[in-house]
Amino acid sequence: MTSYALFLGCTIPARQPHYELAARKSLAKLGIELIDLDDMTCCAPPPLQSIDLETSLAIAAYNICLAEEADLNIVTLCTGCFESLAMANTLLKEKEELRERVNKILANVGKEFKGNKEVRHYLQVLMNDVGLNNLKKSVVKPLSKLKVAAFSGCHLLRPSTLLRFDDPERPKIFDNLIEALDAKSIWYRNKLKCCGGLLRGYADDVALAIARDKIVNASRSGADCISTLCPFCFLTLDLGQMLIKTTYKEEYNIPVIHYAELLSISLGVDPKELALDFHKVKLDPVLNKIG
């Protein structure tokens, strides 16, 4: 059985337990063991990097050290955590000066970054540890008629020189994983563009304008739902539609659903067990279509 140290970050446990639930259930069904380590903290995402990059690198490295000590690779659910940890992992592995600088700081907490473990996003676990074929075979409830507007968000792909997850201009992995569930990953305008999520709390109007653009494009393409990987994207597009209603007086009612949730359903998990009431835009149209 392949084991990973599960890195939850802050936003998922704080706001989106349904994401965590779906992820645990689906990965368990696929034979991946998730181990919860003590002492993990915030991953040090962009909001922290904005305050101090050195501190952020040190905190990210600290979390990686915990996994190194447990001799486990890390898997993240949130793509923000993926960006922060994978970027730190690569930078510190490849830049000696930076590694020395961070290890000096980590010495204060009795840790040393060794660079012998990997940071993966759960999509990579699905691709590499489970494999597309096994995944397809495990599907008991194909999502056959579902048209999905895949939205991986920015931080799964970029900065591509450090994350090296997929081709940043022509990514295929997420689409392939959606189609493995027998759904259709459709084209829509500006598919790879940011949702504006990180501006919420500072410039809500700007954030909403950007989110609206995504909703409009997904809607126009005839998608049944938008599938996300990032809790910020989810919030911005799901809760965002409520705000669009009040601010722009426009209703789109396009459900937003995490890939892990789609995955769970297709693997046979009863939707009632997935805490779907956390969704603001109701999922009934999607669930009905799936049958």
Place this chain on the structure above:
Amino acid sequence: MEEINVGVFLSDCGKQLTGILNFEEIANHLKGVQQVSIVAVGSEFWRGQGLKTIVEAVKSGKINRVVVAESIPKIGEINIAEALEAVGLNPNFVEVLDIKDNCAWPHRDAPKEATEKAKAMLLAAIERVKLAEPIEKLEFPAVKSVLVIGGGLAGMQAAEDLADMGFEVYLVEKEPFLGGLAAKAGHFFPTDDCAICIQSPASDVKTITHTSRKCVYRSGFSEIPNLNVLTNSRVVKVEGAPGNYKVTVERKPRYVNEEKCVACDLCASVCPVEVPDEYNARLKNRKAIYVNTPLVYPPAYVIDAEACKFEKCAKCVEVCPTKAIELNQKSKKVTLNVGSIIVATGFREYDPSVIKEYHYGEYPDVITQLELARMIDAFGPTKGVIIRPSDKKPAKRIVFVQCVGSRDRRWNPYCSSICCMISLKHATLIKSAFPDTDVTICYIDVRTTGREHEYYYERAREMGIKFVKGRPTEILHDPEANLLIVDVEDELLRRFLELEADLVVLSPAMVPVEDTKELAEMLGLELDKDGFFKEYNAKLRPTETKKRGIFICGGATFPKDAPTTSLQAHSAAVKAAKFLLNGKIVKDQRTAYVNEDYCGDCEFCPVTCPYGAITLMEKADGHFVAHVDDLLCEGCGVCVGTCPVGAIELRHLKPSQISAQMKALLSVNGTSKPLVLAFCCSECGHAAVDSSGMAMLNYPANVRVLRVPCTGVLQVQHILEAFKAGAQGVMVVGCKSDGCHYEVGSQKTQKKVELAKTLLKEYGVEPERLEMFNMVYIEGDKFAEAAKAMTERVEKLGALQLA
């Protein structure tokens, strides 16, 4: 062994130097030296009566080694050597010192010390000639024929020059037709005149009364005797030596006899096979037997071996009126014997499909400049009409995007230099022919640096061509309207634009042709960091390479426009001709040679030699030793500095000579000042020493200069030996590390100096007593400063304590 008798001649420069140097004292000191027969002082020895004196002394047999201390420019050295050679004295037995610039002038504030130094300098020179061996003049054959690789504008120009001069020229072109990029391009800026219309079948008109000097069409290319055009051919092997290369060329079969073909097109009209026409940007199809355009040279059809059905069809054979089609032709190899080689392989467009945000290759209406050029060409696939490849409708709104893959650190960091003008050219040609077309050029900068280029830009603006300062981030496609959208920021307006376009034309980077690396390896040529062929020296030798006999020109060295390409082609032709002019190459044997008994086949020297002059030769018993090619060897001595066992030596500077000079330079010191030995390379290093003297800068006379060809000749032991011989400090003065005149010497020496410092520390000697300095000729002040600084440093450190 004949007895050695050295004659020493001291010039006081018309008594100018007597105020500083005590010539009597110097002369007396030298008279006592072993094997010195004559010591004479006079006002001038490099010409006139002075020179006669020396010549007489040699002729009479009184002396057979000559040392002259003169105060004239380097020409004096040559005068003396030539005069003495005429009476049978080997030039390597003559040593000329510059007693003025290297002694009197820089030390004129310390006459006593200057005199001491003069003594030391002369003693060293005397030792050097005593130990010298005669250097022979070698002759190598120089075949009066030239290979030109590449039949584009540059290659054709160079080939024509050389053939006209009477050389046998082989112009080898890999395509079935000449013309290269220029022919595809159609027009040249800034005059918009036709590109090499050499391609006209009825071309190369050369009448008795008129041959045009401004038109290749009327140049009579094919009537030039000695010009052999080999199309469909590639160079596969190069052997031999400069002046006498043996080049193997592989000729692909054309399947059409060039002499018989009359280009009537009957064969193509019956050919049943159609394939996309790559030459014409796949905008139309062509047959398996074809020509690229109606205007090609040689004016003969060619068969595409991959498309043709050969015997299974043979319809073309049936209809050909002159029986020119020969389906049984085979590929063959020919060997050419040439004296010089000119590389004129040109450049090509970078494939922009890797720049995925521009969707080249995905959206059919995103094309490159060359593809557009084919459309503009009236003889091209669309007869001069600009259409959209997707639906063949005329393109009414065209957007150009500059710097696609150029000035881009992700792909090609350099500026490709001609794309701004190419865009302006295409834009203005389109606007002239189709005034209602909307043309916009998106740019980062507009580079119109050549003569009349700025007026060209002005004309473009007058014609209403629009310019947007901003680099597009992406090209989008609206599938419903089948339109392209260019997503760009207009920086000047500070506004975002979504430019609608029927056609988007990318200006891709201009990069070296494929196989450049292969060809460079075959010829032993260096490529620069952008992958283009590197010239020997950008300002003085722009078309020569570090390989004698091989020259480069045109786009192969960097993207350039037609006028500059022609310039370089003519330059390369001159250089190639010069090399072979006398039918032989005469070279002094100032080269390295290997003591085979000592050579351990460690293979360091062949790898280190910047000129590829050293190879490994198998001996009778099966083991290998290094062997130096006298023609390729430049005599720098980097190999000498590399060899761990001292098996390789320079004929013109033997290890015994270095030792003897060192000891002599450090043997005289009438003052209390510590002696510093400065090893100076004969290129930049000693040039800086000269210039410091010529500018009358002051530096201490206790700094004694030992000239070497390249600092690369030095081994760590030379440095240690210098300390043992009495130097309190050692300076190594060479070219700047990225500008070593022998390519690698300076950098290698830097490492040796660092190693020597570590060793000195081990021996309990302060490593600061050793230092390397890098400078160029005009930095005489730097040398003077360095000499002063070293002297002060060594004085502070006190006397050297050697165990």
Place this chain on the structure above:
Amino acid sequence: MAKGTQKKASTKDFAKEITSSLGGETITLCYQCGTCAASCPVAKVTDKYNPREVIRLALLGLRDEVLTGGAIWLCSSCYNCQERCPQKVEIADVIYALRNIAIREGNVPNIYAEFAAGLMSEGRIVPISKFLEKKRAEYGLPQLKPAGVEAVRKILSATGFDKIQFKKGEAQ
């Protein structure tokens, strides 16, 4: 962005200050091509932010305007600019570097003060409510493991993070 003739004094070595800061090393490579601006989702919806202009202001030395202005806080860290930049300027990282300097000088938007507070008290920028923690069992989720708050605090002390004045911000 400011209009009218530039009369403010420019800070001579601002560019150097940025290139010596973590994240800001590549700013001087910029040749103002505008690719970043056209790639920016924020610039397309508001004229309060344009990455090319922020870099321009910084390279001209207009330190105050950059550090006290609201523009640098409007980057959504999507990294599209950095992907597309032909000079490989790490634009998003440069923005982080500018933010780092701005915060150290007391220009702290409110939300960042909140993030810092969360980190220092709980080791998380988004605190997890006790209510939700209890609800986890209902959903069948395992109990949350404790966060390494002590370790975070020690790290914050080692980097000087805990000495930054997060007083309620002056940023626009």
